[in-house]
Amino acid sequence: MKDLFGAVEAIVLGILATMFLYWVGNLAVRNLPRRIKAALEPYVFIGPVLLIIGSFLVWPVFQSLRLSFMEEDLTGATTWVGLQNFKDLFDEEYFGTMIINNILWIAIVPIVTVIAGLAMAQFANNVGPRREKIFKSIFFMPMTISFVSAAVIWRYIYAYAPEGQDQVGLLNTIWTALGGVPQAWLQLQQFKINNLLLMVIFVWLNAGFSMVLLSAAIKSVPEDTLEAGRVDGASTRQIFFKIILPQIWPTALAVFITTVIGAMKIFDIVLAMTGGNYNTTVLAQTFFLEYFSYGNTGKAMAAVVLLMVAITPVMIYQIRHYKKMEASR
């Protein structure tokens, strides 16, 4: 309870302090000569945010970059070691597996998420508003579930007991009913099955997001283009693939990119399901393990830098895309 009061106190104090800050800022510039005021006033508005983002986000990112070229001893003193941390990381036994896993996540998860969302959106668009609402809520609900809770849910589904014992896991029950031998699914490395099972969780959590955006796009497809197709005798399938799909393509792409970013950064699911064991490790998980379990700052930072390098093209794409949108506004 004390904690809760602390939180309320923080909110009240925080809001008062922010309001005071902006009030003082306004007071400071209001009586200045017009030209100086015009130059300074924007910074009253964006200055505090630039300061916060600069010191707790931008500067730390550059620090991470710097630390990836450093070796840190127990006292926290750093010495320059050049590319040694990256070499150490490349030499790790898990490195190849990790990169392959990351690539698989990027190659599989976004496409499946977009297709699942598209199917949900298109079918839900067909069944009338009442059923649509119920189905959409169901698909969307997992979005509110934390990765940790999702891990509880799915570890229970993938649960394993040796043959002859009672199976409580849903997957093994289905599998044995079909005549299979119980499997420890999360340890199953043939064909990367355990990695694929982790990806299933991601899709389960995020398909709803994809559905919401695509559904909005499908609904904004002009009715007369659909009508024109119907008049020309196009089948439902043709209408979807030839008329709807091209028009919602930009949205599908946006969902795809967003999911690519999510798949690149994937961490929580891996941590909570396997801890990166059984060859399921990924970049962000390696960072976590190297820093918090082994205390290898340099190697951990090298992993983060690799992640940043991978994300940079997407970042540039996002900025360009935004500029294009602005220009067409």
Place this chain on the structure above:
Amino acid sequence: MTTLRRYIDKYRVGSTLTLLFLAIIWLLPTIGLFITSLREKTEAQTSGWWTAFTNFAEQNWTTIAYREMISGSNLGTSFISSLAVTIPATVLPLLFAAYAAYGFTFMRFKGREVYFSIIIGLLVVPLQAALVPVLKMFISFTEKTGIPLSGQFAAAWIVHATFAMPLAIYILRNYMSTIPVPLIEAARVDGAENFTIFWRLVFPMSIPALASFAIFQFLWVWNDYLIAFVFVGNEHPVLTYTLLSMLGQHSEGWQTVAAGSFISLSVPLFVFFSLQRYFVRGLTAGAVK
């Protein structure tokens, strides 16, 4: 035959069945967990949750797992800790972001496009990239001033608020740019200052966008594990933290972890079902995290 055909078409049987199939897949995991949380330990350990349906009456339905979780373990305290992290981390960035969004939308100044491009770029930066230096910064702050920071809620507030700001500014700016410029111009002509225009006009008009963002941020912080682990840790374990450590040593049986999960799920589910409309709107407004 034709009547059947017409019936199938009229009630969209094909689409509904496909959706039903997907819905079962999407719901089953959560339902399974829920049923398990209401079962007895031995039953949960020896049979799958679906067997509870075949002998519904003979099942020993019980809420003991919930009671154990709340009184027996520290899940109750974790619940409070989660609230203590989440509420300020949701509210505090709002005003900052609204102010900045106003600046970016309605004021002209040198470097505006550059600053805003940086903010767009920051939307996709993984938080791992900033984590360690921020942690070091907090620790050296404590060493120099003697004020404890890392391990306190305040540390998580700062980090969550900072990381939320790019998205908040982005969503709010998108929203504010739909406010007609002549309205703002008219206020300026009448002699209103930006400060007044913001408080009297733009801020009240932006409430829907603020609400959308707040819901989004609330769920994000509530469900976060990484920042809570790094900056609050085991001094005030939050729900995700407690749950994950429970998951590592589930000697108590699945029903307790399941009950714990449902306790932590209750808040997001409540938020989701009561505010779904705003949540969806926030998502469409620019969820790129």
